[in-house]
Amino acid sequence: MLAAALLLAGGVAGPPPATQALTSDQAAYHRFVKDFRTVARRNGIPGTLYDRAFRGLTPDPEVIERNDRQPEFVLPPSHYMALAVTDTRIREGRRKLSEYRADLGEIERRYGVDRHVLVAVWGMETLYGTLPGKRNVIRSLSTLAYKGRRSRFGRKQLLAALKILKTGDITLDRMTGSWAGAMGHTQFIPTSYQAYAVDFTGDGRRDIWDTPQDALASTANYLRRNRWLSGRPWGHQVVLPKGFNAGLAGSKNEREVRQWERAGLRRADNRAFPHSRDRAYLYLPAGARGPAFLLRQNFRSIMRYNPAHKYALAVGHLADRLQGRETVLSWPDGVSSIAEPERKELQRLLAARGYDIGEVDGIIGPKTRAAIRDYQKKKRRPVDGFPRLEILRLLRSDASAGVPRRE
Numbered sequence: 001m002l003a004a005a006l007l008l009a010g011g012v013a014g015p016p017p018a019t020q021a022l023t024s025d026q027a028a029y030h031r032f033v034k035d036f037r038t039v040a041r042r043n044g045i046p047g048t049l050y051d052r053a054f055r056g057l058t059p060d061p062e063v064i065e066r067n068d069r070q071p072e073f074v075l076p077p078s079h080y081m082a083l084a085v086t087d088t089r090i091r092e093g094r095r096k097l098s099e100y101r102a103d104l105g106e107i108e109r110r111y112g113v114d115r116h117v118l119v120a121v122w123g124m125e126t127l128y129g130t131l132p133g134k135r136n137v138i139r140s141l142s143t144l145a146y147k148g149r150r151s152r153f154g155r156k157q158l159l160a161a162l163k164i165l166k167t168g169d170i171t172l173d174r175m176t177g178s179w180a181g182a183m184g185h186t187q188f189i190p191t192s193y194q195a196y197a198v199d200f201t202g203d204g205r206r207d208i209w210d211t212p213q214d215a216l217a218s219t220a221n222y223l224r225r226n227r228w229l230s231g232r233p234w235g236h237q238v239v240l241p242k243g244f245n246a247g248l249a250g251s252k253n254e255r256e257v258r259q260w261e262r263a264g265l266r267r268a269d270n271r272a273f274p275h276s277r278d279r280a281y282l283y284l285p286a287g288a289r290g291p292a293f294l295l296r297q298n299f300r301s302i303m304r305y306n307p308a309h310k311y312a313l314a315v316g317h318l319a320d321r322l323q324g325r326e327t328v329l330s331w332p333d334g335v336s337s338i339a340e341p342e343r344k345e346l347q348r349l350l351a352a353r354g355y356d357i358g359e360v361d362g363i364i365g366p367k368t369r370a371a372i373r374d375y376q377k378k379k380r381r382p383v384d385g386f387p388r389l390e391i392l393r394l395l396r397s398d399a400s401a402g403v404p405r406r407e
């Protein structure tokens, strides 16, 4: 009650909805903020800084919602790649390579990490800084910290975030990030920031929020400190010989590249394997009939950034595309062949059937996915909400047959 009263006295915009659940939620939040102050003080955070950081804060309902939400489905690698390595990301990435040519050259010299990989991480994380997340990091992290399944993570990151504020690298109002507290151009969580962020520009501030050069150098430092090998590729798309034993795939079955060569693997682009004494493992994201990849140490480094194969594969593939290598990725279901014009066509056809898909922009967001799922249900197809070529074909044939719109 007291906390709720304090909350209202704190000048929060508008009274909270009069539900008991929300009131007790906010009371619990304010109890947490009060208790955590002691923890922060013990860790060297001045009380004045703490009070300023929490002034007027309430738990962020969207963070609670995102934290509670179970992933509806997991994107299979083929879909993920198609949505990640887009024409826009390639075009914008090449523009950034040219815009930051000199700085990237210096970052490469200092850290030994390939500029194309750095720009690819930047593109994957925030679309080159255009989607950095605009949430108050202290609010997001304290919302995660006070209850729910990420409260340990939230507490640890919240403390780190307060320490960053104490250093003066960033001001409170500029410390923004994603709902999970990932910050800046290349999305560092506070503890990663503390461990790896660098001041590339030499102005005394490690500014990953507004200085892309600091963010790129910080990412290079992160990768190098996570065992990046200078001058080595992340891996290669490969072609398996006929009758190859797919049981040899998997990260536990690492061997020298030349041993894979002897087993009959060759590169998809027919070039020779460099550094053939390095170790690599075989990855088959869509089974034995899909594309195959030999993954090296630098792939593992990228996975330290985000521990998902498909993420690191998208970074590696995007990096290859940025330097003009046209890797051919063919997937059994042909999904990756759905390019932007087809995605827009798919959206137009769904809209014509009465679905609310938002804007026809070629971006498969929540509304388009929901529409695809509904359509799949009606068509008695597996319901996964993905822009398959098969779905586009069905929509086209429905459209030409004049199938009535949905009610």
Ligand SMILES: [Ca+2]
Pocket (backbone or CB within 6 Å): 199, 200, 201, 202, 203, 204, 205, 206, 207, 211, 214
């Ligand atoms: Ca700086």
